[in-house]
Amino acid sequence: MPIDNNENKEFKPVIVAFCCNWCSYAGADLAGSSRLSYPADVKIIRVPCSCRVNPLFILRAFQKGADGVILCGCHPGDCHYSTGNYYARRRMTLLFSMLDYMGVENGRTRVEWVSAAEGVKFSQTMNEFIEQVRSLGKNVRLEDLRCKKN
Amino acid sequence: MYQISREKMPELLAAVAKEMDLFLPVQNNGITNFGFWTEDAKVDLDTLKTVKSPKDAFFPQSEVLYSCYQKANKTSIEPAALKDAPFAIFGVRPCDVRAFDVLDRVFLSEPADVYYAARREHGIVVSLACHEPEDSCFCKTFGIDAAEPQADVAMWQVADGYAWEAKTEKGEKLTELVKEYLTEQDLAKEVEAEKEAIRTLIDKMPNSNLSLEGWGVGKTKERFDDPKWKELSDACLGCGTCTFSCPTCQCYDIKDFNTGNGVQRYRCWDSCMYSDFTMMAAGNNRTTQMQRFRQRFMHKLVYFPDNNDGMYSCVGCGRCVEKCPQSLNIVKVIKRMGGTK
Amino acid sequence: MQEKLVSRAKELLSDGTVVRVLGWRKGDTDFSAEPAFFESAESLDEFTYDGFCGANLSKYMIKASKEEGKTLVFLKPCDTYSFNQLIKEHRVDREKTYIVGVGCDGKLDIEKIREAGCKGITAVTEDGDTIKVATVYGDKELKREDVILERCKACKGGKHVAYDELAEGCDEEKPAKEGRFELVEKLEAMAPEERFAFWQNELSRCIRCNACRNVCPACSCIKCVFDNDRYDTAQKANTTTFEEQMFHIIRAFHVAGRCTDCGECSRVCPQHIPLHLLNRKFIKDIDEFYGEYQAGEDTDSRAPLTNFTQEDVEPSIVKERG
Numbered sequence: 001m002p003i004d005n006n007e008n009k010e011f012k013p014v015i016v017a018f019c020c021n022w023c024s025y026a027g028a029d030l031a032g033s034s035r036l037s038y039p040a041d042v043k044i045i046r047v048p049c050s051c052r053v054n055p056l057f058i059l060r061a062f063q064k065g066a067d068g069v070i071l072c073g074c075h076p077g078d079c080h081y082s083t084g085n086y087y088a089r090r091r092m093t094l095l096f097s098m099l100d101y102m103g104v105e106n107g108r109t110r111v112e113w114v115s116a117a118e119g120v121k122f123s124q125t126m127n128e129f130i131e132q133v134r135s136l137g138k139n140v141r142l143e144d145l146r147c148k149k150n
Numbered sequence: 151m152y153q154i155s156r157e158k159m160p161e162l163l164a165a166v167a168k169e170m171d172l173f174l175p176v177q178n179n180g181i182t183n184f185g186f187w188t189e190d191a192k193v194d195l196d197t198l199k200t201v202k203s204p205k206d207a208f209f210p211q212s213e214v215l216y217s218c219y220q221k222a223n224k225t226s227i228e229p230a231a232l233k234d235a236p237f238a239i240f241g242v243r244p245c246d247v248r249a250f251d252v253l254d255r256v257f258l259s260e261p262a263d264v265y266y267a268a269r270r271e272h273g274i275v276v277s278l279a280c281h282e283p284e285d286s287c288f289c290k291t292f293g294i295d296a297a298e299p300q301a302d303v304a305m306w307q308v309a310d311g312y313a314w315e316a317k318t319e320k321g322e323k324l325t326e327l328v329k330e331y332l333t334e335q336d337l338a339k340e341v342e343a344e345k346e347a348i349r350t351l352i353d354k355m356p357n358s359n360l361s362l363e364g365w366g367v368g369k370t371k372e373r374f375d376d377p378k379w380k381e382l383s384d385a386c387l388g389c390g391t392c393t394f395s396c397p398t399c400q401c402y403d404i405k406d407f408n409t410g411n412g413v414q415r416y417r418c419w420d421s422c423m424y425s426d427f428t429m430m431a432a433g434n435n436r437t438t439q440m441q442r443f444r445q446r447f448m449h450k451l452v453y454f455p456d457n458n459d460g461m462y463s464c465v466g467c468g469r470c471v472e473k474c475p476q477s478l479n480i481v482k483v484i485k486r487m488g489g490t491k
Numbered sequence: 492m493q494e495k496l497v498s499r500a501k502e503l504l505s506d507g508t509v510v511r512v513l514g515w516r517k518g519d520t521d522f523s524a525e526p527a528f529f530e531s532a533e534s535l536d537e538f539t540y541d542g543f544c545g546a547n548l549s550k551y552m553i554k555a556s557k558e559e560g561k562t563l564v565f566l567k568p569c570d571t572y573s574f575n576q577l578i579k580e581h582r583v584d585r586e587k588t589y590i591v592g593v594g595c596d597g598k599l600d601i602e603k604i605r606e607a608g609c610k611g612i613t614a615v616t617e618d619g620d621t622i623k624v625a626t627v628y629g630d631k632e633l634k635r636e637d638v639i640l641e642r643c644k645a646c647k648g649g650k651h652v653a654y655d656e657l658a659e660g661c662d663e664e665k666p667a668k669e670g671r672f673e674l675v676e677k678l679e680a681m682a683p684e685e686r687f688a689f690w691q692n693e694l695s696r697c698i699r700c701n702a703c704r705n706v707c708p709a710c711s712c713i714k715c716v717f718d719n720d721r722y723d724t725a726q727k728a729n730t731t732t733f734e735e736q737m738f739h740i741i742r743a744f745h746v747a748g749r750c751t752d753c754g755e756c757s758r759v760c761p762q763h764i765p766l767h768l769l770n771r772k773f774i775k776d777i778d779e780f781y782g783e784y785q786a787g788e789d790t791d792s793r794a795p796l797t798n799f800t801q802e803d804v805e806p807s808i809v810k811e812r813g
Contacts, residue, residue: 055740063733077801110810389700418728419727
């Protein structure tokens with residue numbers, strides 16, 4: 001992956017978006033096919049359900065260079081597996097609270113419910129989130145220097 | 151012999167640090183460990199035992215061996231730089247100085263470990279005699295004299311400061327460097343009194359004169375199948391507290407880390423208490439905690455002496471005695487198994 | 492009290508109710524009792540129950556449950572919560588356990604005694620609330636209050652939540668102590684950068700000995716993610732500050748909702764990292780978001796992280812409350 005080291009250029013945050021297969025990934029697809037724009041720096045990782053994401057995924061994303069991590073799943077009540085996103089909701093609430101407690105900026109993490117029909121919401125959410133992360137600057141509190149060399 | 155007052159000590163340390171890296175006991179939130187000198191570091195030469203031993207100075211808990219990465223379709227390999235400038239280690243206790251000798255046996259015997267050898271060559275050890283020994287100390291059991299530091303420079307606590315004596319060429323050089331902070335003085339009497347006091351105190355410590363009967367060269371068969379290993383190890387958690395606080399534990403593992411655009415090969419301390427210690431393709435040769443526990447103590451008290459002219463690889467620093475979460479330790483092992491067949 | 496415990500254990504051994512006893516063995520000093528299994532009446536002569544028996548024995552019951560026959564285990568009030576939690580998770584076998592509840596007035600911390608200036612300790616004796624310490628450098632008297640384990644400062648009270656019988660000296664009515672979230676609240680009130688500096692400084696001392704994980708009664712995975720060499724999470728050392736954060740966040744998260752706040756993690760940390768403050772943060776959040784919950788209080792309720800309601804707060808609450 002080419003990494004641009006030019007300091008003068010505007011800071012482009014790297015965002016990792018975990019999207020559930022049934023709603024949010026389809027939502028992202030719709031955003032694409034509807035030609036709605038959202039920055040290319042959003043790297044989507046498809047997961048079977050939002051509750052597949054365990055806290056280590058989030059931390060590893062930061063380790064490997066993400067500046068912000070967002071988790072998208074079906075709206076509460078609409079989970080393909082009935083209740084997966086309810087569990088994910090509790091886990092992420094606690095994890096984000098812990099990250100905040102450890103001094104990591106709370107704007108770097110987010111959960112958003114995006115249905116397969118909400119292409120517009122997907123692109124809006126991503127644009128908003130990327131702006132928020134941009135204002136926070138580079139992730140330095142949860143970084144692994146080994147992954148930033150060269 | 152020279153003298154340095156307590157007030158002048160920070161200046162001396164700052165002067166050393168200006169010339170070279172300085173590794174010494176530093177307090178962090180009430181806990182003292184060896185660390186590098188910085189302007190605002192809370193230097194602590196009074197605490198007898200740092201949690202971690204000073205072995206990090208020569209054999210750090212983790213160190214990169216080389217990194218490789220791809221750039222423009224070319225793979226580059228960058229070996230880690232070897233230590234090539236002198237550095238000083240201050241406030242090492244006599245037991246920990248002996249521990250360096252133990253590590254030398256492992257890392258400097260052929261084929262020598264280049265990373266360790268480079269550090270050892272450039273390291274200047276300043277040792278401090280143990281003004282107030284602790285109940286967990288049992289260095290005397292292994293023939294170490296807490297009053298007589300065997301290092302490049304030896305220091306003793308006297309009246310309002312420290313006595314300073316260079317013992318080797320390296321020590322002389324360091325003394326030259328900091329001469330302006332030292333005053334030449336005849337301290338023979340004071341130092342002798344301090345040594346006497348230390349030895350008297352050491353003799354009062356409960357574990358100073360443990361019997362090592364039944365341990366040492368050639369005792370493998372006698373000790374290996376002792377049924378006491380089971381009861382001694384029953385409560386062992388399999389954590390690495392004893393091995394990581396130990397000044398002589400020398401086992402390490404070599405691992406690769408994928409940085410996303412390359413690989414870093416590094417080594418880090420390993421612990422014989424861990425379930426994946428010496429894991430091979432065929433599995434693990436020690437499958438129970440009893441076997442792992444036995445390995446640690448047999449290594450220190452039997453196998454190592456077997457291979458090193460009778461030298462024990464325990465120096466009696468007592469760190470594991472103080473730190474084991476469940477109060478299991480080498481002193482208990484020596485005591486309970488001593489004298490039995 | 493110790494004699495009574497020993498004679499009761501001998502009775503239960505001899506009438507065949509149990510085949511082994513899990514308790515504490517006298518150490519070589521007054522302050523080094525170790526957890527131990529006893530299988531005969533004679534070996535019980537080495538049994539002790541004193542102020543330094545802080546170790547929580549419930550996790551050893553995982554091992555004992557795999558053995559033939561019943562095990563008698565001595566549990567302090569707070570240990571019984573851990574035991575219940577293990578029952579809930581099917582990690583121990585209640586049928587193979589005979590619990591004798593023992594009383595507790597707060598266990599002593601030898602490290603605190605040392606920090607109070609006691610060096611070269613030769614004997615420690617308890618005299619009610621006074622702790623007499625004899626040392627090579629002279630004798631000292633300390634107040635129990637000042638040298639009890641950190642966890643005992645937030646004692647859950649004298650109630651045993653699981654037992655077959657209670658030994659003499661149990662005070663089931665002893666109230667819980669207040670204020671266990673004080674330090675968590677103090678941290679929450681700090682600015683993020685201060686919190687970050689606080690944790691970075693604390694975690695920088697971590698030597699990754701895994702004692703906190705290995706002692707934890709809730710950490711009972713057969714293969715821990717940090718030991719699994721298929722992932723590069725299986726580090727044996729914290730090579731970077733990130734790995735310190737990762738290990739401790741995941742360790743605490745994995746026991747969130749299952750941690751009974753027994754405090755063993757902080758007791759065993761050789762570097763005195765206040766690990767319980769991570770666990771208590773989760774407990775406090777769970778209490779606030781999903782209602783008061785004490786893990787291990789019962790054996791059948793659903794744990795907060797294996798449960799939900801449709802009205803749960805959204806994760807955005809973390810940002811909104813600032």
